[in-house]
Amino acid sequence: xxxxxxxxxxxxxxxxxxxxxxxxxxxxxxxxxxxxxxxxxxxxxxxxxxxxxxxxxxxxxxxxxxxxxxxxxxxxxxxxxxxxxxxxxxxxxxxxxxxxxxxxxxxxxxxxxxxxxxxxxxxxxxxxxxxxxxxxxxxxxxxxxxxxxxxxxxxxxxxxxxxxxxxxxxxxxxxxxxxxxxxxxxxxxxxxxxxxxxxxxxxxxxxxxxxxxxxxxxxxxxxxxxxxxxxxxxxxxxxxxxxxxxxxxxxxxxxxxxxxxxxxxxxxxxxxxxxxxxxxxxxxxxxxxxxxxxxxxxxxxxxxxxxxxxxxxxxxxxxxxxxxxxxxxxxxxxxxxxxxxxxxxxxxxxxxxxxxxxxxxxxxxxxxxxxxxxxxxxxxxxxxxxxxxxxxxxxxxxxxxxxxxxxxxxxxxxxxxxxxxxxxxxxxxxxxxxxxxxxxxxxxxxxxxxxxxxxxxxxxxxxxxxxxxxxxxxxxxxxxxxxxxxxxxxxxxxxxxxxxxxxxxxxxxxxxxx
Numbered sequence: 001x002x003x004x005x006x007x008x009x010x011x012x013x014x015x016x017x018x019x020x021x022x023x024x025x026x027x028x029x030x031x032x033x034x035x036x037x038x039x040x041x042x043x044x045x046x047x048x049x050x051x052x053x054x055x056x057x058x059x060x061x062x063x064x065x066x067x068x069x070x071x072x073x074x075x076x077x078x079x080x081x082x083x084x085x086x087x088x089x090x091x092x093x094x095x096x097x098x099x100x101x102x103x104x105x106x107x108x109x110x111x112x113x114x115x116x117x118x119x120x121x122x123x124x125x126x127x128x129x130x131x132x133x134x135x136x137x138x139x140x141x142x143x144x145x146x147x148x149x150x151x152x153x154x155x156x157x158x159x160x161x162x163x164x165x166x167x168x169x170x171x172x173x174x175x176x177x178x179x180x181x182x183x184x185x186x187x188x189x190x191x192x193x194x195x196x197x198x199x200x201x202x203x204x205x206x207x208x209x210x211x212x213x214x215x216x217x218x219x220x221x222x223x224x225x226x227x228x229x230x231x232x233x234x235x236x237x238x239x240x241x242x243x244x245x246x247x248x249x250x251x252x253x254x255x256x257x258x259x260x261x262x263x264x265x266x267x268x269x270x271x272x273x274x275x276x277x278x279x280x281x282x283x284x285x286x287x288x289x290x291x292x293x294x295x296x297x298x299x300x301x302x303x304x305x306x307x308x309x310x311x312x313x314x315x316x317x318x319x320x321x322x323x324x325x326x327x328x329x330x331x332x333x334x335x336x337x338x339x340x341x342x343x344x345x346x347x348x349x350x351x352x353x354x355x356x357x358x359x360x361x362x363x364x365x366x367x368x369x370x371x372x373x374x375x376x377x378x379x380x381x382x383x384x385x386x387x388x389x390x391x392x393x394x395x396x397x398x399x400x401x402x403x404x405x406x407x408x409x410x411x412x413x414x415x416x417x418x419x420x421x422x423x424x425x426x427x428x429x430x431x432x433x434x435x436x437x438x439x440x441x442x443x444x445x446x447x448x449x450x451x452x453x454x455x456x457x458x459x460x461x462x463x464x465x466x467x468x469x470x471x472x473x474x475x476x477x478x479x480x481x482x483x484x485x486x487x488x489x490x491x492x493x494x495x496x497x498x499x500x501x502x503x504x505x506x507x508x509x510x511x512x513x514x
Contacts, residue, residue, distance in 0.1 A: 006231055007109035007166065009119070010141045010149035011090065011126050013083075016103025017043045019135065020082035021072045024295060029136070032066045035074040042074040079103070081283070081337075086133055087235075093129045094122070096234035098146075106146045108232050123161040144169040145228030151176060170226025174199030181220035186213060198224040239275065242337040243268045250289045250330030257331055258314045265306040265313075268336050273344075278303035281340030284316050288329035297339055299398050308365075309336060315373040364396050385412045385472050386485075387421045387499075387511050411472040413487070418499055418511035425508040428500055429454040430463075430490075440486050440502050444471050453490060453498075455509060465491040469502065 013019065015029070022029040022045075034044035034053055041057045051066035063069060079102035090105060091097050098106045112122035123140035130138040141153030141162045148169035152162035164172045178201045179187040195201050201209075202225035210218040222228060243264045251257045272279055280303050286294040298312040313334065317327065368376040373395050382392035430438045432448035439447040446469060452460040469486035476482050487510075488500040497513035 007113075007119070007142065007144060008146050008149040008232060009094070009107050009109045009112060009122065009126070010100075010146060010153050011105040011107075011130065011138060012141065012150060012153040013086075013103040013130070013135055013138050015043065015045055015137075016083065017074060017079050018045045020079050020102070021075070023082060023293070024078055025072060026293060027070060027072075032069040034062055034066075034069055034071055036071050037074040044069075086130060086135060089129055089133055090126065093125060096232065098232045099235055100146065100150075104150065106149070106232050107234075109142055119163055120161060123163070127160055143172065144226060145223075146230055146232065147181075147223050147228050148173055148226065151180070170199075170202065173224070173226065174202070178224070181223045182213075182217070186217070186220075202226075241268070241271050241277075241279075241341070242335060243271075244333065244335045246333050247331060250332045252327050252330040254314055254317045254327065257317065257334070258310050261313060261334060262306065262310055264334075264336070265309040268309060268338075269304065269306050272338065272341060276344045277341045278344050279338045279341050280304070281338070282309065282312065283337045283339050284313055285333075285335040285337065286313075286316065286331055287333040288327070289332050290329045292329060299340070301396065303342075311368075312373075318372065368396050383409060385409050385474060386501075387413065387418065388423055388425075391421065391423070411470070411474075413499070416513075418497075419514040420512045422509060422511060425501070425510055426456050428498075428507040428509050429457070429460065430488075430500065430507045431460070438507075440469055444469060444486065450490065453492070453507075462493045463490050464493055464495070468500075472501075 017035055018033055019029045021027075021035055022033055027033060029045060030047060032045060032048040032051060032053070034048050035042045036059060039059060041053060041055055041059070041062050043055060044053045044062075048062075048066050048069055051069070053062045053066050053069065057065075059071065062071075083099075083102040087097060087099060087105065094107050094112045096107055096111070100106050109119055109122065112125070113119045116122040116125050119142045123142060126140050127138055139153040139156040139160050139162070141149040141151065141156060141164075143149040143152045143162075143164035144166060148164060151173055152164050156162035174197060176198050178190050178195060178198055181198065181201070182190065190196070190201065195204070201221065204221070206218070206221060209221045213220075245261060245264050247257070247260065251260060269279070279300075281297060281299045282304060283295060283297045288294075294316065296316050298316075300308060313336075317331070364376050376396040377393040378396060380392045380394050382390050384390045430450050430453045432438055433451045434448070436448070438450050441447065450463045450466050453463055454460040466489065468488035470488075472483075472485050472487060474481075474483040476484070484503075486502045488502060488507075489497060490500060491497050498509055499511040499513070501508050501510045
């Protein structure tokens with residue numbers, strides 16, 4: 001026996017990924033903005049769509065259609081993080097909320113409708129709640145089941161509320177395209193068969209659809225026919241570990257704010273210790289008196305202590321200044337959110353302690369607290385064509401950049417890498433048998449066989465062997481940042497190998513194979 005569909009309310013925030021990215025970057029979401037992923041447009045604002053930008057476009061095509069567009073990288077974690085305060089605020093208005101995706105919430109309509117005096121009144125209460133958080137253009141749909149309710153919200157238009165009468169959901173979604181319930185491959189097949197709308201798909205025999213498309217096809221067929229079996233599954237709110245403090249009057253000095261948050265930092269750490277958790281990553285959010293917003297994530301090589309939390313807040317405010325310097329705008333609100341937590345059992349010391357590792361950690365942390373976040377760094381290998389570019393210095397406790405050497409770098413030096421890389425390149429004199437400097441022509445060929453070379457104006461030494469040259473071309477399409485050099489390898493009379501580069505200024509030693 002098939003149960004009656006449950007009346008469902010869906011709250012939908014249009015273009016949520018764009019709104020979240022703009023809020024984080026301090027941009028205007030009504031401007032032409034697009035998010036990119038893997039070289040394609042992932043999402044775009046309404047202004048960008050008016051210029052012809054659409055999901056799936058290549059970046060150059062999007063910039064051609066909208067020359068003033070602002071491109072940002074898509075961050076799925078950012079969507080969830082910015083939407084979490086909206087979810088919690090909505091839960092205060094309507095309990096039993098299910099997160100469908102960042103920007104879309106579902107809840108049962110029966111309770112809110114009884115409390116607020118009708119489905120329309122409940123929808124208006126939700127819109128007022130979201131508007132208080134500064135989320136523009138939100139819409140609410142009410143229908144039989146989450147799918148139909150979401151389509152009602154998307155089609156609400158200027159009224160912002162779309163309510164489908166009980167039993168009328170199937171007729172409402174019938175004209176919609178079949179691509180809403182099936183994958184692209186099945187959509188192509190159905191279109192070839194003449195099935196283009198949900199109503200036409202729902203008219204197909206259920207047994208035939210199940211036999212041809214399996215369980216996924218049968219589920220999509222139920223959706224198209226308004227027989228959606230999905231129910232709202234209210235989420236369990238996560239434990240509250242974050243802390244927030246407002247300053248009245250606002251604080252305009254870094255040392256004052258650092259002193260004021262010490263109690264909050266202790267409270268932040270103790271909340272997690274009470275449930276046997278440690279924090280290895282935090283996010284510090286600051287709001288100033290002028291409406292500015294600063295947000296940054298911080299990692300720790302072990303776990304955060306209250307003093308470490310205070311240091312991160314101070315470093316975020318301090319920048320390149322000093323601890324007793326003033327701020328451009330007074331701070332009115334501080335929020336500390338844990339981003340990475342772990343069980344204390346995974347961070348317990350050994351039976352005889354950590355030994356040298358523990359002393360090294362405490363020593364480096366102490367020096368870093370005195371010199372600042374960038375005062376203590378560790379080396380990591382990054383991506384690039386030139387060896388000096390691949391040396392990445394990472395502040396102690398931070399994660400190395402994700403984009404290391406995985407991407408293809410045409411012209412990069414293959415393994416085995418040199419042992420010594422000169423951060424400041426050494427000038428080299430490379431001469432032939434007649435005493436003339438060796439040159440490289442436009443075709444990449446040397447003018448003569450190298451016979452001797454001298455390092456930084458020193459005595460010339462014989463060249464035992466040589467190989468090259470190999471061209472390295474970077475950003476040839478950008479005249480201002482274009483770079484073209486040639487690599488060359490030689491072996492001196494002592495058997496030491498050198499990696500040389502030739503540019504417009506002459507020969508240079510880039511590295512040495514010790």
